[in-house]
Amino acid sequence: MENKKYSVLIIDDHPLITEAYKTAFDYYSKQNENITFSIDTVQDCDTSMDMINDIFKKKKVLDIVFLDIKLPPSKDGKIISGEDLGLKINKLLPNTKIIVSTTFNDNYRVHSIFKSLNPDGFLIKNDITPKELIETIDTIINDPPYYSKTVIRLLRKQVANDFLLDNIDRKILYELSIGTRMKDLPSILPLSIAGIEKRKRHLKHLFNIKSVDDRELLLVAKEKGFI
Amino acid sequence: MENKKYSVLIIDDHPLITEAYKTAFDYYSKQNENITFSIDTVQDCDTSMDMINDIFKKKKVLDIVFLDIKLPPSKDGKIISGEDLGLKINKLLPNTKIIVSTTFNDNYRVHSIFKSLNPDGFLIKNDITPKELIETIDTIINDPPYYSKTVIRLLRKQVANDFLLDNIDRKILYELSIGTRMKDLPSILPLSIAGIEKRKRHLKHLFNIKSVDDRELLLVAKEKGFI
DNA sequence: AAAAAAAGTAAGGACAATCCTTACTCTTTT
DNA sequence: AAAAGAGTAAGGATTGTCCTTACTTTTTTT
Numbered sequence: 001m002e003n004k005k006y007s008v009l010i011i012d013d014h015p016l017i018t019e020a021y022k023t024a025f026d027y028y029s030k031q032n033e034n035i036t037f038s039i040d041t042v043q044d045c046d047t048s049m050d051m052i053n054d055i056f057k058k059k060k061v062l063d064i065v066f067l068d069i070k071l072p073p074s075k076d077g078k079i080i081s082g083e084d085l086g087l088k089i090n091k092l093l094p095n096t097k098i099i100v101s102t103t104f105n106d107n108y109r110v111h112s113i114f115k116s117l118n119p120d121g122f123l124i125k126n127d128i129t130p131k132e133l134i135e136t137i138d139t140i141i142n143d144p145p146y147y148s149k150t151v152i153r154l155l156r157k158q159v160a161n162d163f164l165l166d167n168i169d170r171k172i173l174y175e176l177s178i179g180t181r182m183k184d185l186p187s188i189l190p191l192s193i194a195g196i197e198k199r200k201r202h203l204k205h206l207f208n209i210k211s212v213d214d215r216e217l218l219l220v221a222k223e224k225g226f227i
Numbered sequence: 228m229e230n231k232k233y234s235v236l237i238i239d240d241h242p243l244i245t246e247a248y249k250t251a252f253d254y255y256s257k258q259n260e261n262i263t264f265s266i267d268t269v270q271d272c273d274t275s276m277d278m279i280n281d282i283f284k285k286k287k288v289l290d291i292v293f294l295d296i297k298l299p300p301s302k303d304g305k306i307i308s309g310e311d312l313g314l315k316i317n318k319l320l321p322n323t324k325i326i327v328s329t330t331f332n333d334n335y336r337v338h339s340i341f342k343s344l345n346p347d348g349f350l351i352k353n354d355i356t357p358k359e360l361i362e363t364i365d366t367i368i369n370d371p372p373y374y375s376k377t378v379i380r381l382l383r384k385q386v387a388n389d390f391l392l393d394n395i396d397r398k399i400l401y402e403l404s405i406g407t408r409m410k411d412l413p414s415i416l417p418l419s420i421a422g423i424e425k426r427k428r429h430l431k432h433l434f435n436i437k438s439v440d441d442r443e444l445l446l447v448a449k450e451k452g453f454i
Numbered sequence: 455a456a457a458a459a460a461a462g463t464a465a466g467g468a469c470a471a472t473c474c475t476t477a478c479t480c481t482t483t484t
Numbered sequence: 485a486a487a488a489g490a491g492t493a494a495g496g497a498t499t500g501t502c503c504t505t506a507c508t509t510t511t512t513t514t
Contacts, residue, residue, distance in 0.1 A: 013353050014330075015357070016243070016244055016352065016357065019357050020247060043353075103241075125243065126242075128242060130243065179405060180406070181501090191462075191463095192462070192464080193463095194464070194465090197501080197502065197503080198462075198463095212469095213470095213501095408471075409472060410470090410472085418492095419491070419492055422491050425490075425491075427473090428474085439472095
């Protein structure tokens with residue numbers, strides 16, 4: 001079997017986590033003598049952007065990215081999460097495999113990251129042990145994708161209900177659940193207040209909710225796994 | 228020098244993190260031959276409570292606890308965070324040294340954890356590398372307390388402003404910043420709506436804010452490090 | 455390509471939450 | 485005893501939300 005060297009970028013603002021990833025790669029290449037890794041780690045959006053642009057310009061190769069979603073935003077405020085970085089990577093470096101790794105475990109976020117990035121790996125940090133990390137690496141290299149337990153569970157919930165709600169419904173529910181006001185929604189969504197109200201009424205009808213305020217709606221939406 | 232064995236409990240729901248802690252303890256006891264550790268790890272509130280109660284009942288010794296704040300809540304909903312566990316530990320096992328370790332890096336939370344738990348160590352996860360973790364262990368054993376970079380920076384900000392705002396002001400700002408409505412605040416705070424409004428007006432006056440809605444107030448409060 | 459259905463917008467009125475003012479009570483300070 | 489500080493209570497003004505109706509635009513069906 002021929003030798004292969006993979007180049008890896010780890011984007012995560014927790015040094016203990018990046019260290020754990022590195023350890024896993026080390027271990028893996030010891031078990032598989034023909035495979036080695038060249039690993040870089042970055043801890044914020046600005047440096048990540050610099051590295052991605054550099055790789056693109058110099059036509060270097062990047063095989064694998066581990067991507068945390070919650071990161072300190074860039075100084076100019078343009079890149080506010082790992083999701084934005086992922087979009088950039090998909091655009092500039094389409095052959096790079098992205099493994100999303102996050103603490104978010106609510107359906108809405110996982111779902112929207114899936115749609116926007118379509119990653120080759122998706123890990124919820126609560127799920128993964130050092131051992132599972134090594135399995136992840138193996139799967140990513142030989143037979144992607146790899147999704148961790150919680151992700152698979154959320155995806156299953158999703159499939160059963162997916163025909164009902166679209167992205168905008170989901171976003172409305174999500175925004176309401178974090179306390180956004182109706183009057184502020186038109187600047188977040190491409191819809192008028194009247195349109196949003198119509199959708200809300202539709203959702204309440206769908207879920208069989210009579211109450212006038214939104215608590216019950218959000219409760220049921222959470223229960224059904226939409227947020 | 229006599230031998231000493233410390234008993235340690237690690238409470239954190241991320242296996243990669245608990246593993247990193249363990250590795251640090253291992254390393255430390257290899258460097259210090261007279262010191263050994265007996266380490267347990269737990270990943271949720273329920274199991275933690277069981278362990279704490281067991282240690283208390285059987286009058287066992289617990290020297291050091293690493294305590295994550297954001298944890299899956301207990302099934303009966305009574306313990307909703309590591310802070311609650313910390314209170315229990317302080318009460319039942321007053322000689323146990325608590326090292327809080329969390330991803331929260333906003334002033335309000337750090338401040339309120341300080342007041343409620345008065346921990347011997349306080350780590351923001353973004354700050355700590357494997358190397359710093361070993362220093363932490365050394366400091367905790369020989370000369371506590373140990374606070375990581377961000378914590379010290381937040382504490383300094385605090386001191387300069389502390390005379391201005393009390394706990395309730397802080398809590399009002401915090402609740403508003405996460406979207407809580409005025410009408411719901413009286414059930415969270417020991418104050419009437421009128422009283423809360425009065426305080427809000429007072430705060431706006433203090434910060435020199437003319438605008439009628441709360442965005443600017445919350446912005447300035449964040450800037451000044453109150454939330 | 456016309457008709458029907460679905461989704462969004464606009465404008466109005468009813469209702470509820472927020473904000474502000476004034477007047478009163480209670481506690482602490484001077 | 486007076487003054488200052490903090491909270492409560494009740495009102496009215498203002499703003500946000502919800503709902504209805506009528507109209508426009510887009511999509512689907514035939």
